Amino acid sequence: MLDDNCIFCKIVKGEIPSEKIYEDDDFLVMLDIAPASKGHAVILPKCHGADIFELPDEYLEKILKVARKCAAGMKKVLNCDGINILQNNGEAAGQTVFHYHMHIIPRFKGDNVNVGWVPGDSADNAEIGKKIREAIEG
Ligand code: 5GP
Numbered sequence: 001m002l003d004d005n006c007i008f009c010k011i012v013k014g015e016i017p018s019e020k021i022y023e024d025d026d027f028l029v030m031l032d033i034a035p036a037s038k039g040h041a042v043i044l045p046k047c048h049g050a051d052i053f054e055l056p057d058e059y060l061e062k063i064l065k066v067a068r069k070c071a072a073g074m075k076k077v078l079n080c081d082g083i084n085i086l087q088n089n090g091e092a093a094g095q096t097v098f099h100y101h102m103h104i105i106p107r108f109k110g111d112n113v114n115v116g117w118v119p120g121d122s123a124d125n126a127e128i129g130k131k132i133r134e135a136i137e138g
């Protein structure tokens, strides 16, 4: 199901043009309009779901294989030193388009891409770990 008011659904439908690098029945992969690095691509499921919690399982089950296929092609062409594959859920996590998508970001030694965090303190891991385990196990 697609959403008439969603920019990525419009791209999937071809109503907005994109620099497409791969397409199959379930996904369209395009180059990012504001790339973090040369070749930065975004995988769009052909189904509207705002984030990982809304996207149907069948897409989640298939998307990493698409990511690897595209990343392999990108690696050959771009000769990059590494590749980040990541996706954001929620504004606080940096999500700006609320149609689930996965970034494939080629990395070059010494580039200016910033994907990271400052290592923190694990003192409360046992406490939070117990709570999360209970939540997952229900
Ligand atoms: P987010 O921040 O939600 O994880 O990523 C959204 C990404 O989509 C951004 O990197 C942004 O540059 C890209 N983007 C937003 N609108 C368009 C568009 O119309 N076309 C393309 N190709 N990329 C877009």
Ligand code: ZN
Pocket (backbone or CB within 6 Å): 002, 003, 006, 007, 008, 009, 010, 047, 048, 049, 098, 099
């Ligand atoms: Zn959408």
